[in-house]
Amino acid sequence: MSQIPELDLTDRNWVAKYIDLGKEVLYLTQQEVIGMGLTQEDILKLTEHALISHGKKEYEMPAKIGVHPLPEVFFHAMPAYVPSKNACGMKWIECYPYNIQRFQLPQTTGLLILNDIASGVPMAIMDCAWITAMRTPAVTVLAAAALHPDAETFGMFGCGVQGIEHVNYVVHTLKKLKKIYIYDINEAAMDNLIKICQPKLDVPIVKGTPEEIAKSCEVMSSATIIIKECLSVVKDEWVSQGQTILPADLNTFWDPVTQRRADKYIVDSIAEHELFAGMGYFPDGLPKVCCETGEVLAGIAKGRENKDQLIVCSNIGMSVCDVVVAREVFNRALEKGAGRKLPL
Template identity: 70%
Template sequence: MELDLKDRDWLSQKINIGEEVLYLTRKECESVGLSIDEIIKLTEDALVAHGKKEYEMPAKIGIHPLPEVFFHAMPAYVPSKHAAGMKWIECFPKNHERFNLPQTSGLLIMNDEYSGWPLAIMDATWITAMRTPAVTALAAAALHPDAETFGMFGCGVQGTAHVEFMPHLLKNLKRIYIYDVREDAMDKLIEEVQPKIDVEIIKGRNPEEVVKNCEVLCSATLILKTPLKVVKDEWVTKGQTILPCDLNTYWDPLITKRADKYIVDSIEEHELFDKMGYFPDGLPEIYCETGEIIAGLKKGRENQNELIVNSNIGMAVEDVVLGREILNRALNLGLGRKLPL
């Protein structure tokens, strides 16, 4: 195999591969200057590569020190982006009440694809917070491009980013409904995002009101093995598009079971979660993967009466593609600290 070393030659001019590694904090990752539109495009590139099977990405493996938590190792390689690396991410839902810490933390390691040596260690929480709403926005635009209403359950970091990202691709949006069990979280989201978008943000009085007023719906709450069934099956009607980021947690499983199309970002990962017990009522029949829709390989919505559920739990291809662009920009800008190996 003949190696294309142009990319590695560029890297070796910026960092001494095999001798040092670049460390980037969250603030430094944020400061490389990626716009929302650029993040969406990079995420789209990752999804297209996944849809076309131009990647390597084993399903997540993890450890579970407590019943409600997980650590996940997420490696991936996307050749077209020279992006090879692994995210090590943790989710501890009770962190806020126990330690006044966010529930999610993580690091991303980027590697040289030809020698294997680490190039960078960087914060992964911001990357996760950015690529997740980018996936949802891309899926919404592909499955329900003319939607005028969007509903968001969960107003934390993910929910806030979703509300900001969605108008970038859903150009006909007129109203965004939000709901969280914490009133202050809804108020904070509106204070932060409303000045940035032209779409009206409305606080939902309850989940039922949000469901019944929105064509496209998303949830970013907790990931639990036992479904909370907050959204009832009888509230959901034909023609809606549901985009959960929290597996099977927030929605009555009957909704997914009767959906005309059940789409997932990764079949392998959803099957793994099923084996781990996150689908106690069984994993629904899967129509296709999100990347296949984005790449134009599979049809999305075929008529206005279809009920579509698209579960996106996050894939490492998205993380490493975004991480590689952050690394490139950080090296050009002289950000971060070079640590000896």
């Protein structure tokens, strides 16, 4: 009979002081997740750690798998393991682009499960919408700082939840910003973003058209709807050498010509972009990928090498970031006695 291998039980023993592992699980609502008090600086540090771990290949994360009940939607199962943070779990999340119009519900909702590494039993079930809303802009602005640290102008396309958080986060990493431009098809969304963000920021926020923003900004990002059709709102002729473009909405918003002619096309996960390409989200095919975002942050791959390079860095979301942030939420919840324990 083979000998049972020894395990480091330090983390399990700590968690077991708070919950009866294998018999109960901690449940956290969205408001309880928010209530754990993670600051933007906390999220940035945790997300940077996850990205660098990914860049160094110190993780396990298969490409997203999903189902598609309606033509324009997807559900994704997103598992990941980041050893350095004892973070192991899976996010189950969906994207319904027309939820707001149809049901007055968010485009994105979902749950995240964390597991004990030593025994595999579930430890926590929590809302993942807030975590997703925070780690997504964190990835964008960390990439922006790595690729264009001296930028004085930033343009944000899409002024919903993600647009608001992108504007809130970008001032933490682009320290020389002098102006932020915003655009949304919905005028009220732009007004709402300014109302929420401007009192917190010293950098002026101004509205612009897609053409004005594309011709004015050194760094731009987009967080709009995710559909297979290329809307090409920003025309390629408006985009210049030396700019940095950071889509958070796949191939939807930009002229696909821009991504193909970029000097460097960088992605957060090659495997996940290839998966989306196979699903039809890149009708003209996936552009040639230079490297991954985490490799740039880890110093393994070069980012911008001269001021004239046009760089597109597409980040569609990786579960390594989700589980690392979720594990910190879980740790704080245990220490604060937050949430409720549910029997398994």
